[in-house]
Amino acid sequence: MKDKKGIISTGAVIGLISVLLVKYGNPANMGYCIACFLRDISGALGLHRAAVVQYIRPEIIGLVLGAFLMSFGMKEFRTRGGSSPFLRFVLGFIVMIGALMFLGCPLRMVLRMAGGDANALVGLLGFAGGIGVGILFLNKGFSLKRTYTLTSFEGFVFPSLNLGLLALLLAAPAFIFFSTEGPGSKHAPWLLALISGLIVGALAQRTRLCMVGGIRDLILFKDAYLISGFISIFAAALIGNLLITKSFHLGFSGQPVAHMDGLWNFLGMALAGWGSVLLGGCPLRQLILAGEGNIDSAITAMGMLTGAAFAHNFSLAASANGPAPNGKIAVITGLIILLVVSYFNMEKEAIKMKGDVKLEA
Numbered sequence: 001m002k003d004k005k006g007i008i009s010t011g012a013v014i015g016l017i018s019v020l021l022v023k024y025g026n027p028a029n030m031g032y033c034i035a036c037f038l039r040d041i042s043g044a045l046g047l048h049r050a051a052v053v054q055y056i057r058p059e060i061i062g063l064v065l066g067a068f069l070m071s072f073g074m075k076e077f078r079t080r081g082g083s084s085p086f087l088r089f090v091l092g093f094i095v096m097i098g099a100l101m102f103l104g105c106p107l108r109m110v111l112r113m114a115g116g117d118a119n120a121l122v123g124l125l126g127f128a129g130g131i132g133v134g135i136l137f138l139n140k141g142f143s144l145k146r147t148y149t150l151t152s153f154e155g156f157v158f159p160s161l162n163l164g165l166l167a168l169l170l171a172a173p174a175f176i177f178f179s180t181e182g183p184g185s186k187h188a189p190w191l192l193a194l195i196s197g198l199i200v201g202a203l204a205q206r207t208r209l210c211m212v213g214g215i216r217d218l219i220l221f222k223d224a225y226l227i228s229g230f231i232s233i234f235a236a237a238l239i240g241n242l243l244i245t246k247s248f249h250l251g252f253s254g255q256p257v258a259h260m261d262g263l264w265n266f267l268g269m270a271l272a273g274w275g276s277v278l279l280g281g282c283p284l285r286q287l288i289l290a291g292e293g294n295i296d297s298a299i300t301a302m303g304m305l306t307g308a309a310f311a312h313n314f315s316l317a318a319s320a321n322g323p324a325p326n327g328k329i330a331v332i333t334g335l336i337i338l339l340v341v342s343y344f345n346m347e348k349e350a351i352k353m354k355g356d357v358k359l360e361a
Contacts, residue, residue, distance in 0.1 A: 011232025019240030028256035033108035035099035047309035052182025062197015067291030079155030081295030092303025101268030106211035114237035116250035126266035134277025141347035155293030
């Protein structure tokens with residue numbers, strides 16, 4: 001499925017599934033949102049106590065298990081890791097802070113645009129700008145170093161944790177929190193959400209779907225393969241919103257789970273885009289890679305989960321009323337940290353080689 005027809009078909013399926021999940025209970029323009037769903041899971045586990053965003057989202061479980069099953073069946077499951085693990089945790093944390101300032105991951109950004117949310121266009125500009133900054137450092141030799149082959153057992157841990165989450169969702173013990181109001185209380189039936197996640201996870205694994213990779217490849221190589229998948233998601237979700245849910249509403253105001261502060265929508269997604277480039281993939285891609293046995297991506301996902309908990313414990317996340325003061329400080333701090341990480345992880349050999357080439361020229 002590495003031809004363009006395959007990824008366009010995948011995008012169409014994901015776009016339509018996203019609309020159907022909203023039709024059957026998910027929050028508006030939130031058929032899928034990796035950042036929002038990880039935030040809900042962190043709340044369900046008691047890592048934060050924001051009562052309106054607590055639920056174990058089966059879509060996340062399905063994404064990981066779908067990628068695991070597909071990669072295992074196609075003999076592509078490989079356990080590897082060891083590439084700057086703590087830095088990846090920190091970068092995952094920072095990406096989550098940026099996404100929750102915008103109120104959505106790159107995938108939800110596309111779904112918000114398909115629902116007519118003009119604020120998401122501002123987010124897209126920031127996202128592309130952040131990716132552009134990240135590319136500058138990639139061109140200057142940025143690297144998180146090589147990965148190493150690890151024992152197969154370690155690769156099974158992250159999918160197994162997701163099976164544990166599914167058990168907790170179904171058993172609903174007293175120590176798991178579930179929202180009774182707000183976005184966390186709105187969800188499609190668990191089996192529909194799980195099956196949807198399995199389908200999307202399997203398709204994303206086969207096509208290597210990644211929003212960050214799409215914009216990066218378009219800028220660096222003029223390669224539209226990956227970005228065509230997200231264009232297809234947008235088109236399919238737009239058609240679904242117009243014909244199935246009839247929920248398309250064009251404009252800045254009155255958009256569901258969104259705010260109209262353009263500057264912080266821009267900066268939030270710039271932070272998420274820059275951090276994701278350094279990580280080598282968007283939040284969706286990180287979950288898919290974790291399902292394939294990539295321990296570095298599993299650590300990144302744990303960083304995002306922790307970032308979501310911090311965002312709500314310390315009032316960093318935005319709301320429909322706009323960004324919180326603490327959140328603004330966190331985004332600016334995150335941008336500074338990314339600058340430091342980007343600079344100090346440039347390969348000296350790559351810099352020297354480029355300097356030598358300039359001298360010879």
